Amino acid sequence: MREANANGGTTGGSEAQAKDACLRLLTDRARSRSELAQALAKKGFEDDVAERALNRLVHVGLIDDASFAEQWVHSRHTYSGKGRQALALELRRKGIQQHHAEAALSQITGDDERSRAAELVRKKLRTLSVPSDPGERDKAIRKLVGMLARRGYGQALAFGVVKSELELAGGETDGLFEE
Secondary structure (H helix, E strand, O other), X not given: OEEEOOOOOEEEOOHHHHHHHHHHHHHHOOOOHHHHHHHHHHOOOOHHHHHHHHHHHHHOOOOOHHHHHXXXXXXXXXXXXXXXXXXXXXXXXXXXXXXXXXXXXOOOOHHHHHHHHHHHHHHXXXXXXXXXXXXXXXXXXXXXXXXXXXXXXXHHHHHHHHHHHHHHOOOOOOOOOOO
């Protein structure tokens, strides 16, 4: 919030205004401290005013990056099907410190990730036919692996899940993914 000063220039808003701006943003969804700092900077608040407002909100427990990271990881993994790699990138973009990100990501086990990837592949297989023609079959498999890769699943996991889900669905997997 910029206010005109006597010289016609602008100055940032008050700490109370910065706090109110943060509270309005927090009513939409939880946010990281970094996201709120960026929003305040965009609104024209001076750094020291924004820092004091953010510190106050941290002190009263309205900003908690560790809790935010845990909630974000749970939500995005459960509802959007994101893998650990994608979630790590999202947390980094949101300004979450490495130790908070690692703690939040540790709540997703390898089994959880594999299970969620399998659910995504099964869902996609309902609408995707896997032809018996090897060339066309390979295209369908690349689609499935690509879908998992875009959601942040590692290549080895993606190939393994696609192969096992195709086998369960009765698809031909001979000659695929030879090790």
